[in-house]
Amino acid sequence: MRWFNADLHIHSVLSPCGGLEMSPRELVARLKTIGIDWFAITDHNSMANCPAYEAVAKRAGIEFTWGMELQTSEEIHLLVYFDNVVLAQAFDQEVYASLLPLDNDADFFGDQVIIDENENILSVEQRALSNSSLWDLNTAVEMALAHDGFCVPAHVDSGVNSIISQLGFLPEKPRFNAFGITARADVSRFLQKQPVFSGKTLIRSSDAHYLSDLGSGFSRIRVLEAGASELAKAALRLDHRNIII
């Protein structure tokens, strides 16, 4: 068992709202500087940039987990994490096929750039990624589970694109074992407003779109090793695993 400083909700240059400064080398260098030793890239509806960031993270000796911030048909943002890259890429393709077939307006949203580890531009994604999948929440969770993904509803304290803002209250199903909160969430005030989350595992992260956002929110996580299945076990506090926000 060991402790990590984990920031598990970060956007790369692929997210149209993300800054082009979020290149793998810059991002990893910044994380090292601020002492984050485990991170995930969670772009909107795509994991196309995970290979590049993973490679740079490995070279720098910090832990990386594949992730995605999926937008369901109810416009709920759902974080999904993977250990198995083959299953992650299969899921990625399924998600892509489920997206509304709309093109990205680059002038308005910015370019969606897919890069390699040396920051060469491999391609520019034309389809709008800041959009919804046709999958509803239940379908999205089923699909993620079928690909060994671990699901965490994102920024549940946010008034936009959260399971609460979209559904009014937490549905009984699907059941989640962890919930993401924003960098600046005042947990005690949030729990007063939403007591349904009392006693539930919360994971704080930055949701960074720019370098200066990195590490603005992170969690201390105690696991055997960095990864999605260990995160799932930590959410349940199994065998002394822990998550502290």
Place this chain on the structure above:
Amino acid sequence: MIKLSDYLHAVGGSNLTPAIDAEEIGITDGYVCDMLSDVMGSAKAGQAWITIMKHLNVVAVASMTGIPAIVFAKGGVPEAPVIEKALEEGICLITSALTPFELAGILYKQLEN
């Protein structure tokens, strides 16, 4: 106050919960929104709620706010468990091919007359 059945007819809709008689439901006002947290905070009893959101939680939100009927725009039909839940709660579910704008306009006119 209008009868839900008159509105149903005007929007060419169909009753997804036929066990609930639209003839028996009175509508006094309307609400159009797809964000359930907003509907929970702002919708009032007696309103017909026009939405494209089909998640199970719509029934609970309608029940909490005293909404007697939910109108799914653009031909939306929720899954069977949603319809079952609505029957349990006594909330009439309607689907119509019209857009929320058209549905609201027709309801507004009917209520005005």
